[in-house]
Amino acid sequence: MxxxxxxxxxxxxxxxxxxxxxxxxxxxxxxxxxxxxxxxxxxxxxxxxxxxxxxxxxxxxxxxxxxxxxxxxxxxxxxxxxxxxxxxxxxxxxxSRAGAQLEGSKAFSKKFMERHRIPTASYAEFNADNYQEGKTYIASHSLPVVLKADGLAAGKGVVIAQTHEEALKTFEEMILNKQFGEASSKVVIEQFLDGIEVSVFILTDGKDYKIIGHAKDYKRIGEGDTGLNTGGMGCVTPVPFMDTSFMEKVENQIIRPTVEGIAKEEIDYKGFIFFGLINVKGEPMVIEYNCRMGDPETEVIMPSLNADIVDLFLAVYYGGLNEVNIQPAVQSCVTVVAVSGGYPGSYEKGKKITLPELKQNNESLIFHAGTQLQGTDILTNGGRVLAITSFGENIEAAAEKSRQLLKDIHFDGIQYRKDIGYEFK
Missing domain, CATH: 3.40.50.20 (Rossmann fold)
Known part of the structure; x- marks a missing residue:
């Protein structure tokens, strides 16, 4: 086809x-x-x-x-x-559009989780009509406090405020000054959860589902998880703390109730669900839903997936999703993202990229993100430019292969983190 x-x-x-x-x-x-x-x-x-x-x-x-x-x-x-x-x-x-509201509206997703008793942070929502109430709520909230623009804001609509002054300023910028346009006409204010973030991915037909993998990504631009947030500087799978016991909690407390909630509310859904989770002292809680695969998570989930992805898509449409066999990954997989100089702030495009010949051993792959062709030349065309994915017997070995390959990749201003997977050494 x-x-x-x-x-x-x-x-x-x-x-x-x-x-x-x-x-x-x-x-x-x-x-x-x-x-x-x-x-x-x-x-x-x-x-x-x-x-x-x-x-x-x-x-x-x-x-x-x-x-x-x-x-x-x-x-x-x-x-x-x-x-x-x-x-x-x-x-x-x-x-469907209704299903995509799990990602498209933070308020919708929070109410959905409340209805179906899915563990998540406590929250309240505010708009211009109850703006003063929101200010009072923030002033009495424990710190840090999380503010989220309700709608899509290109990954920039979440602020973790360390002071009440910062929170109130952010609240004003989002609602009164329309920082993210219509996306921040409503703001969700929620409890800060302290733990380790991880993502789990499923395919569902709205009634049945199949778990296709889990991963941990690294958002900060600097090594040791410092500096500004980005769209993702790297990713690892499988995550060592995602053992059988923890995954059982994720499936029983989060995944199954979510899919059952979709079915109960008669939402037409034939696609991916990305569960953005946090491990709080051994207990999983939902930070957010996405209604598609993540990036750079896809760059480790797809290479690690021991199944024909189109078989899974066909089962979504024609039934039998639970019967599709997925063999567990036998190796660790790590991707390291090469970004343009200046990212996630301002950066230049159009830099010529030099790539090495890949060995035919399937140990490493190069996935393009912000690139474009100009004749036979490959040029940079975004902040995140390339994702270098490698397999290894453990996370450290896989990460080292990606770092070694990155030494042979060149474009003006190239930056990447050399410590992806550092806490799992």
Whole structure:
């Protein structure tokens, strides 16, 4: 079958690479893609939110399956759009607009967790109408306090305030000064949870589900988890503390109630759920839901997944998801992200990238994120540029392979953390 992936980052390159391996895949298209996806399939210059153009493309190119990578088209209702079409009845791997509200609205997701008794931080929500109440609430809140813009804010809508003054200023910026536009017209204020963050990923048809992996990513730009937050500087899997006992708690207290809640509320959902969790003294709690795969988590989950991903997608549509066999990963997998100089602040694009020849031993992979082709040259085209993924007998060994490969990768201003997985040595 022909398959179209929407997106242009490292997540989409990893998905394209995995989908291309499937026995079901004849041709893979990526819209709009990047320099890396161009080596796996065919890039298509279509915006991920241009649903009419996407529909025309899937009709013209006999595409059977549409896999949605980023959050914007999910929240904008790409699944609902295609459900309403009569001239294309292919498979869309995505939640409905209602399902995507688990990510698209922090307030919706918190209320959902309350209804289904899923462990999460205590919270309150405020908008311009009860702004003064919000200020009073913040002034009496314990520190630190977490403020979240309700809607999508490109990963920048969360602030952990260390003082009441910082919290009140952030609250004012979000609501009165519309720091994130409509996304911060409502603000969720919640209890700070102290623990180790980890992510778990499932595929679900809205009734059944299959766990496809877990991972820990590293958000801070600096080594030792210092400096500004980023979209992710690296990732590891499997996470050593995710043992059988902890995973049983995650599944029984969080995953199963979530999927049962989706079914009970009759939400149409055929896609991924990303559970952003925190381990608080051995107990898992939900920080957030995402309705798609994460980045850079996808760059370790897809290479580690011992199953045909398209088999899983077909089971989402036709049933039998619980019967698909996934063998446990036998090696650790680590990705280290190379970023542009200045990221996550201002940075320049258009820097020429020099890449080494990869050995044909499948021990390391290079996934492109912010790259573009100009003739035969590969140029930087974003803050996060490349994700270098390697396998090893443990996290330390896998991380070392990625670091060694990065020594042979060059572009002006390249930066990367040399300590990804440091706490698991």
């Amino acid at each position: 022909n398959i179209l992936i929407l997106g242009s980052g490292g997540r989409e390159h990893a998905l394209a690479w995995k989908i291309k391996e499937s026995k079901h895949c004849d041709k893979v298209f990526i819209a709009p893609g990047n320099a890396g996806t161009a080596a796996v399939g065919q890039n298509v210059p279509i915006d991920v939110n241009d649903f009419d153009a996407i529909k025309q493309f899937v009709i013209d190119n006999k595409v059977t399956m549409l896999v949605v990578g980023p959050e914007d088209p999910l929240v904008n209702g790409v699944y609902d759009y295609f459900q309403g079409q009569q001239d294309w009845k292919g498979m869309v791997i995505a939640p």
